[in-house]
Each structure stands twice: as C-alpha cells, then as structure tokens.
Amino acid sequence: MNSGRFPEKSYSRGMVYRFRKELFFQSLAILGGLFLLVFSYLPMFGIVMAFQNYNPSIGFVHSKFVGLHHFKDLFNDEAFWIAARNTVVLSSLKFVLGFFCPLIFALLLNELKDNFFKKFVQTSSYLPNFISWVIAGGMIIIFVSAASDGVLNPILIKLGWIKEAIPFLSYPGYYVAIALLSDIWKVTGFGAIIFLAAIAGIDHEVYEASIVDGASRFQRIYKITVPMIKDTIVVVLILGIGNLLGGGLGSSNFNQAYILGNPLNMGVSDVLDTYILRMGLQLGQFSFSAAAGLLLSVISMVLIYVANWTVRKINGDAIF
Amino acid sequence: MKKSLKEKSADTALYLFMILIIVITLYPFYYCLVMSFNNGHDSNRGGIYLFPRVFTLANYEVAFQNHQMGKALLVTTARTVVGTLSSVLFTAAVAYGLSKENLMFRKFYMIMGITTMYFSGGLIPFYFVLKSLSMLNTFMVFIIPNLFGFFNAILFIAFFKNIPASLKEAARIDGASEAFVFFRIVLRLSTPILATIALFNGIGQWNSWFDSQFFTTNPNLKTLQLILFETIALAAGQEKLKQQLGVTNESAAYTLESIRYATMMIAIGPIIAIYPFITKYFTKGIMLGAVKG
Numbered sequence: 001m002n003s004g005r006f007p008e009k010s011y012s013r014g015m016v017y018r019f020r021k022e023l024f025f026q027s028l029a030i031l032g033g034l035f036l037l038v039f040s041y042l043p044m045f046g047i048v049m050a051f052q053n054y055n056p057s058i059g060f061v062h063s064k065f066v067g068l069h070h071f072k073d074l075f076n077d078e079a080f081w082i083a084a085r086n087t088v089v090l091s092s093l094k095f096v097l098g099f100f101c102p103l104i105f106a107l108l109l110n111e112l113k114d115n116f117f118k119k120f121v122q123t124s125s126y127l128p129n130f131i132s133w134v135i136a137g138g139m140i141i142i143f144v145s146a147a148s149d150g151v152l153n154p155i156l157i158k159l160g161w162i163k164e165a166i167p168f169l170s171y172p173g174y175y176v177a178i179a180l181l182s183d184i185w186k187v188t189g190f191g192a193i194i195f196l197a198a199i200a201g202i203d204h205e206v207y208e209a210s211i212v213d214g215a216s217r218f219q220r221i222y223k224i225t226v227p228m229i230k231d232t233i234v235v236v237l238i239l240g241i242g243n244l245l246g247g248g249l250g251s252s253n254f255n256q257a258y259i260l261g262n263p264l265n266m267g268v269s270d271v272l273d274t275y276i277l278r279m280g281l282q283l284g285q286f287s288f289s290a291a292a293g294l295l296l297s298v299i300s301m302v303l304i305y306v307a308n309w310t311v312r313k314i315n316g317d318a319i320f
Numbered sequence: 321m322k323k324s325l326k327e328k329s330a331d332t333a334l335y336l337f338m339i340l341i342i343v344i345t346l347y348p349f350y351y352c353l354v355m356s357f358n359n360g361h362d363s364n365r366g367g368i369y370l371f372p373r374v375f376t377l378a379n380y381e382v383a384f385q386n387h388q389m390g391k392a393l394l395v396t397t398a399r400t401v402v403g404t405l406s407s408v409l410f411t412a413a414v415a416y417g418l419s420k421e422n423l424m425f426r427k428f429y430m431i432m433g434i435t436t437m438y439f440s441g442g443l444i445p446f447y448f449v450l451k452s453l454s455m456l457n458t459f460m461v462f463i464i465p466n467l468f469g470f471f472n473a474i475l476f477i478a479f480f481k482n483i484p485a486s487l488k489e490a491a492r493i494d495g496a497s498e499a500f501v502f503f504r505i506v507l508r509l510s511t512p513i514l515a516t517i518a519l520f521n522g523i524g525q526w527n528s529w530f531d532s533q534f535f536t537t538n539p540n541l542k543t544l545q546l547i548l549f550e551t552i553a554l555a556a557g558q559e560k561l562k563q564q565l566g567v568t569n570e571s572a573a574y575t576l577e578s579i580r581y582a583t584m585m586i587a588i589g590p591i592i593a594i595y596p597f598i599t600k601y602f603t604k605g606i607m608l609g610a611v612k613g
Contacts, residue, residue: 018424024498028417035468036436042449043441110594121338124345129589132527134545135584138552139348148366178562280444281534293442
C-alpha cells in the first residue's frame with residue numbers, strides 16, 4: 001500500500017492527505033455506507049430479538065433474553081414444517097424450471113432467422129415480467145376460476161375432458177402446477193435476455209466454420225452455443241441460488257402464496273415468507289417470527305456459499 | 321445454400337411454436353382488455369373470448385369515479401416519479417464514488433455492500449427499524465428505504481469504469497469540479513444504464529403493494545396495486561368495494577368483476593405504453609451486467 005511515495009513515519013498523515021484528496025468520492029461512498037448501515041445492518045442487529053421475548057414498548061435493551069426458546073417452539077410448530085416443506089418443494093422446482101426454460105427459449109429464439117419476428121416474440125415475452133404479481137395473480141385467478149368468466153374451464157368442458165367446472169385453486173392438488181406454470185409464464189422471456197446477450201457475443205465465424213464442417217443445427221447448439229455461454233450460465237445459476245428459497249430469480253413464493261393462497265390450498269401454498277409475515281406482523285409474535293426469519297436467512301446464506309464454493313472448484317472462478 | 325426438407329420443416333415447427341408462445345404470453349392481457357370493455361352482466365353469461373359482445377365504457381367510468389382509486393393513482397404516480405428519480409440519482413452517485421480506482425477503503429465498502437445482497441435481518445427487524453425512524457405510515461416509507469440497492473450500484477460501477485478516464489481528466493484540467501464532471505459528463509454518457517435502472521426502479525415502484533399494505537394504515541397512502549389486491553383477492557375487500565361503489569343496481573352496465581378488469585387495465589396501461597421504447601436500453605444494460613457478472 002505504501003510504496004515509497006510517503007515515508008513510513010508519515011503514513012497516517014498520508015492517509016489523511018489521501019482521504020482529503022479523495023473527499024468527493026469518499027463522501028459519496030460514505031453516503032451509501034450510511035444508508036446500508038441504517039436499512040441493512042441495523043435490521044441485522046435487530047435479529048437479537050429472536051433470542052429475546054421482545055417487547056416493542058421497552059425495546060431491545062430491556063427485553064428479556066430467552067436463549068433458543070423461540071427456536072424450540074418453532075421446531076415444535078407443525079405449520080412451520082409444512083411451510084418449510086412447501087418452500088423447499090416449490091423453490092427447487094422453480095429453480096430448475098426458471099433456469100432451463102429461459103435457456104431453451106433463448107436457444108430457440110436464436111434459431112429464428114426473421115429478425116422482425118424474433119424481436120416481436122422477444123418483446124412480447126418480457127411483458128409478464130413487468131406486471132405486478134397482484135395483476136398476474138388476478139389473471140391466474142380469473143383463468144382457472146370456475147365462474148362464468150373463467151377461461152380454462154369452458155375450454156376443458158368444450159373439449160369434453162371434464163364434465164363440470166373445477167375450482168382449481170380450491171384443490172391443493174392443482175396448486176403446485178398452477179404456481180409453476182404461472183412462474184414460467186412470468187419469468188421465462190425476461191430470463192432469456194441474459195442468455196441472448198451472451199449468445200450475441202459469440203463470433204459468427206465459429207458457426208460458419210462448423211457449417212462448412214457439416215455440423216447439424218442441433219450439434220451447433222450443444223457443441224458451440226452452450227459451451228460458449230458457460231460463464232453466463234454460471235452467473236445465472238449463482239444469482240438464482242441467492243434467491244432460491246424465495247422462489248428463484250422471480251422470487252415469487254411470497255407473492256404467489258399471498259395472492260393465490262386460500263384456506264383450502266394452504267397446506268401446499270403456505271411458504272416460510274407468508275408464515276413469517278403471519279406470525280410477525282399479523283399475529284404480533286415478533287420474536288418467534290424473527291427466529292423463523294433468521295433461520296431462512298442463514299439457510300440461504302449457506303446455500304450461496306456452497307454454490308460459490310462448488311463453482312470455484314469446477315470453474316476455477318467464482319462470483320465473490 | 322439450399323435448405324433441406326428436414327431443415328425447412330424444423331423451421332416451420334419452430335415458427336409455430338413461437339406463435340404459440342406469443343399467444344400464451346399475450347392472451348391473458350387481451351382477454352382482460354376485452355372483458356374490461358364488455359357489459360358486466362353480459363360477461364356473466366360467459367363465452368367471450370375475442371371481442372366484446374356488449375360494448376361499454378361504464379367499467380372505466382366507474383373505476384375512475386371511485387375516489388379511492390383516484391387517490392391511489394396519485395400516490396402511485398408520485399412514488400414512481402419521486403422514488404425512481406431519487407433512487408437512480410442516489411445509487412449512481414454512490415456508485416460513482418465506488419468506481420474510483422484505488423479509492424481508500426474501497427474493499428471495505430464493497431464487502432459491506434455485497435454482504436447486504438446475501439444476508440438480511442428479515443422482515444420483522446426491518447419493520448422495527450422503520451418504526452423507530454417514525455417512517456411507518458408516511459409517504460417517505462415508499463421512497464427512503466428504496467433509495468439504494470447494492471446490485472444496481474454494481475451495474476453502475478461496471479458502466480462507469482468503462483468511461484474513458486481521459487475524458488474526466490481533460491475536464492478536470494480545464495478546471496471543472498468533480499461534481500461537475502459527475503453531473504455533466506459521466507451521467508450524460510451513462511444513458512443506457514440510467515434508463516435501465518430507472519425502468520426497473522420505476523416498474524418496481526409502480527407495482528409495489530407490500531409496503532403500502534404492511535407499513536401504512538392510512539387509507540390515503542394506498543397504492544393502485546393494493547386497491548387491486550383488495551378487489552381481486554379478498555372477498556372481504558370486494559364486499560367493501562361493493563358498498564363503496566354501490567354496485568347493487570342490476571340495470572347498470574357494470575358488475576364488481578367487470579370493474580376489476582378495467583382497474584387491471586388501468587394499472588397495466590402505463591407499463592405497456594412505456595416499456596417497448598426502453599427495451600433496447602435495458603437489453604444493453606443487462607448485457608453489461610451479464611458480461612461483468
């Protein structure tokens with residue numbers, strides 16, 4: 001750090017000098033640091049309440065410490081285990097689909113030769129990503145509804161597959177399929193952008209050479225395109241793992257459960273996010289809920305580190 | 321080069337598949353549009369798929385007459401404009417500070433920021449921070465906590481680093497202040513990334529309902545999406561809305577359901593109107609993010 005420009009003894013003076021010289025940049029960076037301190041780090045310290053009987057009227061300092069009491073309660077709560085199971089099932093399925101669907105979609109889009117058509121498909125495919133889950137959820141409720149303005153039921157009846165309308169969201173058995181399909185509908189087009197960007201960066205001569213060599217279309221895809229965008233694939237996977245327990249890149253678990261969930265399908269729709277919200281803000285069990293939140297955060301953290309470590313082993317390179 | 325029959329049929333299958341994708345993607349939007357223009361009682365008979373059967377503008381009239389909806393539109397627009405501008409500017413400024421090569425403590429700042437991308441205190445402690453800052457139930461709860469996100473800062477940093485240093489140096493030699501360089505040179509050269517992040521922020525603000533639902537209780541702070549949530553998902557909310565709108569009149573052209581369609585279209589409208597124009601920017605912005613990791 002100090003390479004002779006400043007003599008050793010004036011090292012601290014040098015730091016002050018450097019800091020003042022960088023004052024404009026330093027103040028901008030510190031501004032960001034302060035923001036993170038208040039809105040990210042203060043809540044992290046607030047996790048203390050998970051080990052207390054937190055009482056908002058007397059604050060952290062005076063609230064009584066109860067050790068792991070809330071965690072024990074948590075593990076004894078059946079609803080917690082149901083929410084945890086649902087989170088894992090939905091999240092892992094969404095993670096896999098949320099990775100492969102955009103990748104395959106991007107590869108297929110890349111095969112379209114008509115540029116106008118390609119742009120049109122691409123641009124329309126983003127649209128669902130930009131509308132809120134409230135509206136997306138509203139559309140899904142309408143589509144699968146058994147009421148007269150539903151869409152799916154009349155079609156199925158007309159096709160003769162079912163005899164009378166099924167209220168799909170009232171049966172737990174259909175919930176997972178509805179959640180997954182709506183997730184695909186919402187994120188696939190947008191997720192493909194990053195892969196398309198990477199594909200656009202591949203040198204065209206590689207393809208031309210392979211055509212001369214007689215490579216088939218399919219061979220070109222999995223022997224050239226996929227290996228050439230490997231780095232991007234890794235980035236997407238790691239970013240996805242960061243949000244894994246929230247429902248993958250779309251982080252849809254909470255929204256879906258909150259909007260599509262109802263007392264009839266709760267056994268499969270309730271996830272940790274809704275569980276934490278219900279226990280905390282709605283039922284006022286702050287400490288208990290914070291304990292569940294901490295658990296969720298820690299598991300996510302571990303997942304990210306494992307993913308990062310694995311990528312480093314395989315790739316020799318990692319995100320951080 | 322001549323295409324073989326096999327390749328041609330593969331192309332045709334691909335086109336058909338893509339057309340199917342377009343239909344699946346866009347039809348839900350179109351269906352809601354059609355239903356929003358149809359007489360509510362007529363819609364209840366079912367069987368409308370492609371065109372309104374009994375055309376009416378009543379749904380939109382009622383939706384706009386609902387004074388709660390007017391307020392919500394105002395709140396949502398305000399938070400979108402104020403929130404987006406302030407957040408983009410703040411994030412860009414912090415990122416500009418962090419983009420300086422050899423900045424002292426840079427590594428510390430970066431680790432501090434990256435940590436927040438992967439670990440958080442969770443909802444309940446966050447709620448109490450907002451509470452102790454007296455932010456609950458204020459308009460500012462929509463703006464201030466959303467000012468800064470480290471992921472966006474990383475995108476900015478990557479972009480700023482690509483701006484030739486010679487440009488900034490030349491300006492500095494000409495006597496421009498650092499602030500001048502940032503506002504008049506760096507920001508002007510950063511349109512693609514500014515547009516990208518503004519678009520994402522703006523859409524995030526426009527679509528948000530969670531903070532309005534849980535961090536405010538004042539009905540004057542309800543956002544459009546929250547109103548929608550209440551009319552779409554909550555039966556209780558529907559009852560409330562029914563009373564509010566006085567939807568008991570059987571001869572009226574609307575029903576609660578048909579107003580719901582109009583409300584949805586009102587909430588989607590601005591997004592559809594804006595986003596095709598910014599597509600090229602965010603494709604570029606994301607490409608940059610992808611390349612830089």
